[in-house]
Amino acid sequence: MPELPEVETVRRTLDEALRGREILGVAAITWPRTIAAPAVDMFCGVLCNRQIWGVRRRAKYIIIDLDNEDALVVHLRMTGRLLVVSEDEPVDPYTRVVLILNGSEHLRFRDVRKFGRIWLLDRAGLEQLDRQLGPEPLDPGFTAEALVNLLRGRQARLKPLLLDQRLIAGLGNIYADEALWRAGLHPLQTAGELNDEEVARLHAAITAVLADAVARRGTTLSDYRDALGEMGENQNYLAVYGRQGQPCPRCGTPVERVVVAQRGTHFCPHCQPLSSS
Ligand SMILES: [Zn+2]
Structure with missing residues (x-):
């Protein structure tokens, strides 16, 4: 299972690829249980035409901040992968969620074992998540x-x-x-x-x-x-x-x-x- 260093590496590569980009819509959700919250139709509605402010990490969660202060929160669990690829790249059978980005690219969530989860959280939801987690070991305050x-x-x-x-x-x-x-x-x-x-x-x-x-x-x-x-x-x-x-x-x-x-x-x-x- 990915731990802090793996999630941080995904975060860095994602931030470079996604900062300032727009999510134009949801092309596919082939395994609805990947979306932990909210309901899938609401998920699609909120994501459409959102700009991505940046990508952060908290513990083993990847947090993709959106321009309305909501965030896409992803836990990769066992086999989850977040990939930014050209929309022309064939979608393999393990791809569970496909988001359409401006610039003819996709943000895809590929997950062989299907334990990975994605939440769309508002500010209160993000604060609640933060409170459930201990300190970040690479923060200066962790002495x-x-x-x-x-x-x-x-x-x-x-x-x-x-x-x-x-x-x-x-x-x-x-x-x-x-x-x-x-x-x-x-x-x-x-x-x-x-x-x-x-x-x-x-x-x-x-x-x-x-x-x-x-x-x-x-x-x-x-x-x-x-x-x-x-x-x-x-x-x-x-x-x-x-x-x-x-x-x-x-x-x-x-x-x-x-x-x-x-x-x-x-x-x-x-x-x-x-x-x-
Ligand atoms: Zn020894």
Whole structure:
């Protein structure tokens, strides 16, 4: 599933392609459940002849701001892709939504597994979404002290806590595993037991792992592509994720995989000992 670096890469490529463009209409919605809200006929009515102000990101959501202060909000989930292509490009059977742009192009939502969702939200809806999400880990306000405050007294284990979008926005399975490895912390460590130095290490690891992956335009393991259809490069730099049985890049111990909260979790048993404090 795309996480912060992948969604941010899609956002950047989309913003370049869409800023200032007009949505002339809706050419097709072949899987109506993709449109989570409002009803499909209302969705089409509101979108017609709207100008796009720009494309932002909040957590794993792409937010396409429109000139009436509404926004198209897209969650790619497992296999969703937003693509800006010429209207002459053949529409493949996995394309669920086609919006017509000025300049003879389409904004298409392609989604093999059909878990992706699109909302058309007004300002109140956008504010409500924002309130449900934790801080952005790449924002300057996300400091080591802020993370200390977020983790203080928490009885939950680190891995599931890092995946909780209400605590920190944008981390998923890949970058949670990579950040814990970089910080030298065990995924089953109780969050509230970390001392300030360990939290500072975790904070540095989260921001570095995410910033590096943004710079490498995301991790493409299967479906993820940016809005131009290009793959990312961060899959060539993963330390533990998906590398069970292979040597830890730091110490050579084979990487282990366990299941934590129903998610495959990868770690180095030597570099990430479970400590009791
Ligand atoms: Zn190691």
